[in-house]
Amino acid sequence: MGLGSAVALNMIDMIGVGPFITLPLIVTAMGGPQALLGWILGAAFSMCDGLVWAELGAAMPEAGGSYYYLKEIYGPSHLGRMVSFLFVWQLTFSAPLSIASGCIGLSLYAGYLFPGLQPTLAQHTFFAKVPLLGTMDASVLVTRGTFLAMFVCLFAVFLLYRRITVIARLTKLLWFGVVGTLLWVIIAGLTHFNAHLAFHFPPDAFKLTPSFFTGLGAAMLVATYDYWGAYNICFLGGEVRNPERTIPRAVLYSIAIVAVLYILMNTSVLGVIPWQELTSTSQTGTHDFVISLLMQRVYGHWAGYLVSLLIIWTAFASVFSLLLGYSRVPYAAACDGNYFKVFSKLHSEHKFPHISLLVLGGVAMFFCLLRLKDLIAALVVIRILLQFLLQAVGVIILRFRRPDLPRPFRMWFYPFPAVLAAVGFLYILISRPNFLKEFRYAAVLLIAGIAIYLVRSWQRREWPFSRTASTVQDGMRLGKDDSSVAAFLRWRK
Numbered sequence: 001m002g003l004g005s006a007v008a009l010n011m012i013d014m015i016g017v018g019p020f021i022t023l024p025l026i027v028t029a030m031g032g033p034q035a036l037l038g039w040i041l042g043a044a045f046s047m048c049d050g051l052v053w054a055e056l057g058a059a060m061p062e063a064g065g066s067y068y069y070l071k072e073i074y075g076p077s078h079l080g081r082m083v084s085f086l087f088v089w090q091l092t093f094s095a096p097l098s099i100a101s102g103c104i105g106l107s108l109y110a111g112y113l114f115p116g117l118q119p120t121l122a123q124h125t126f127f128a129k130v131p132l133l134g135t136m137d138a139s140v141l142v143t144r145g146t147f148l149a150m151f152v153c154l155f156a157v158f159l160l161y162r163r164i165t166v167i168a169r170l171t172k173l174l175w176f177g178v179v180g181t182l183l184w185v186i187i188a189g190l191t192h193f194n195a196h197l198a199f200h201f202p203p204d205a206f207k208l209t210p211s212f213f214t215g216l217g218a219a220m221l222v223a224t225y226d227y228w229g230a231y232n233i234c235f236l237g238g239e240v241r242n243p244e245r246t247i248p249r250a251v252l253y254s255i256a257i258v259a260v261l262y263i264l265m266n267t268s269v270l271g272v273i274p275w276q277e278l279t280s281t282s283q284t285g286t287h288d289f290v291i292s293l294l295m296q297r298v299y300g301h302w303a304g305y306l307v308s309l310l311i312i313w314t315a316f317a318s319v320f321s322l323l324l325g326y327s328r329v330p331y332a333a334a335c336d337g338n339y340f341k342v343f344s345k346l347h348s349e350h351k352f353p354h355i356s357l358l359v360l361g362g363v364a365m366f367f368c369l370l371r372l373k374d375l376i377a378a379l380v381v382i383r384i385l386l387q388f389l390l391q392a393v394g395v396i397i398l399r400f401r402r403p404d405l406p407r408p409f410r411m412w413f414y415p416f417p418a419v420l421a422a423v424g425f426l427y428i429l430i431s432r433p434n435f436l437k438e439f440r441y442a443a444v445l446l447i448a449g450i451a452i453y454l455v456r457s458w459q460r461r462e463w464p465f466s467r468t469a470s471t472v473q474d475g476m477r478l479g480k481d482d483s484s485v486a487a488f489l490r491w492r493k
Contacts, residue, residue: 001240006233006250007257008175009321013229014258015178016318017105019265020291020311021372022222026266028279029218032202033270036263038216042223043259045424048417049388050230050255052395054248057234058409061243064332065234066387071338072402073394081338082453083390088333089449090386090442095326096364097379098228099319103152103364104372106315107145112289112308117145133440139371149368156319157361160327161354174317181310182261185291188298189268198271217431224428225376226262228383229318230254235325244408269294323364327357381438382445384425392422 001009027035062068067084074080111118122142129135206212233240233250240246270278272294291311296304331346331353333339345355367375395418398405411417429435456462 001233001236001246003246003249006240006246007254009236009325010230010232010250010254011258012174012178012314012317013232013321013325014227014254015182015261015314016102016229016321017109017311017315018101018226018318019182019262020289020314021105021108022226022376023266023269024278024290025222025373025376026219027270027275029215029222031215031279032205033199033275034201034205035219035275036266036270038219038223039259039263039266041216042220042227043255043262045220045224045421046227046230046255046259047252048421048424049392050251051411051417052392052421053231053234054251054409055395055407055411056391056398057231057237057247057251058244059405059407061237061240061247062332064329065231065237066391067329067333067336067338070387070390070394071336072405073391073398075401082450084333085338085453086446086449087387087390088330088339089452090382090445091326091329092359093363093445094379094382094386095322095329095360096367097375097382099153099156099322099326099360099364100149100367100370101225101372101375101379102315102319102322103149103368104145104375106152106312106319107143107149108372109289109292109308109311109315110148111143111145112292113305117148118143121146130440130444133443134436136440136444137437139374140369141371142369146368150365152316152319153323153361153365153368156316156323157357159320160323160352160357174313174320177310177313178317179261181307181314182265184310185294185307186261186264186268188295188303189265189272192298193268193271195271197274198267200275213431217428220424221380221428221432222376225380227255227258229321230258232321232325235328248409272297323357323361327353327360330356330359377432378438378441381429381435382442384429385439385442386446389422389425392418392425 026038027033029035030038056069057065060068060072066087070087071080071084074083107117120141120143123140125137125139127135127137230251233247237243237247269290273290278290289308289311292304292308295307330339330343334341334344334356343353343356343359346353395411396415399414429439
């Protein structure tokens with residue numbers, strides 16, 4: 001892949017269906033058009049995190065991205081190996097969460113075209129008490145659209161059974177639909193813009209109260225979800241031309257372009273649809289396809305139908321991109337001997353990691369049963385705790401550990417972007433209502449992952465259950481003869 005394909009891949013991953021389904025969530029969290037602040041701060045925060053990815057991606061352009069970064073940061077032999085295993089373990093769950101959110105978003109806009117997809121068939125909340133962590137809950141919601149979401153995931157897996165060169169061409173085709181949809185929405189909103197609606201702030205909208213910061217935290221969590229994906233090219237580092245230059249440019253270009261598009265779209269929508277309507281809790285379900293409603297008011301029903309089709313195209317492009325990038329990560333770890341061996345298998349003809357692709361696609365189909373809002377919150381918290389915080393801090397650690405490491409791209413204004421990214425992640429984690437709910441999910445994944453890693457290490461007599469070479473050297477210094485050392489080595493083997 002070259003720079004054009006890399007930027008296109010990142011952008012369709014970032015945009016997807018996210019901004020079209022989460023705009024009402026951000027406006028509700030902030031309680032008015034000041035929600036624009038969430039998009040702006042989210043863009044700045046995303047750029048700080050993007051600089052972390054740019055430096056690491058240029059220095060270590062490998063298939064698997066974060067797997068190699070974390071292993072190198074925290075030591076490739078001991079702690080780093082466990083941290084990188086835990087990253088792949090959580091990705092086996094968080095990647096399908098992200099994929100499922102795109103599939104559900106697609107089904108919501110399909111509900112505008114086919115209202116028969118909207119009625120709820122079944123819903124239930126499951127509770128489980130976990131020792132020391134408290135009560136965990138998960139809400140299942142099944143509609144006819146749920147089955148459509150599952151089919152979309154299956155169809156994306158089918159299309160990805162191709163060589164990477166064919167996929168690069170498909171990526172560019174999907175990109176045109178994504179950007180064209182966003183531009184049409186922006187133009188429609190701006191040409192029918194009502195400034196009084198867009199900037200009709202409620203009383204005390206910017207008063208710095210605890211509720212303001214709590215709302216901002218909730219809004220930034222959703223905005224973070226919408227901006228994520230600029231790093232997708234890092235997971236395909238081994239399949240990129242001139243990765244030392246292409247990866248940093250692709251990451252930063254895609255963030256800058258998407259930030260402008262998001263801010264313009266948010267402003268244009270608020271200039272047509274009152275924010276009070278976006279925060280409405282009515283049972284009509286129109287908040288699920290707010291962009292279709294906007295185009296219907298501006299041009300008529302035909303425009304609502306057409307934009308729904310385009311958003312469905314955009315959502316599918318995101319699902320396609322996510323499955324492509326994430327399927328390379330468990331494969332890379334398995335090839336390194338640090339994940340389940342079955343993930344290292346390649347397709348006999350097209351030479352892509354088909355087992356990894358099938359597993360992630362299957363888990364994503366299962367997650368389509370969950371509520372969209374819960375999916376997004378769980379995804380963001382798990383990723384922050386078990387990946388993004390470790391990388392933001394880790395890029396600084398790596399500067400001390402490996403000053404000799406070639407760095408074709410160096411973070412601008414080092415170390416401030418990495419520090420701001422880490423602080424921003426912590427703020428998003430704790431400045432939200434009921435923030436402990438997703439913490440419990442992450443804790444269970446972490447504990448289970450550590451347990452699995454330790455069992456595998458014990459079976460293989462690897463760290464922390466193996467003795468190091470220094471033990472042999474100590475024995476020799478103590479005067480033990482060569483035969484005893486040889487016997488010890490045979491015992492270790």
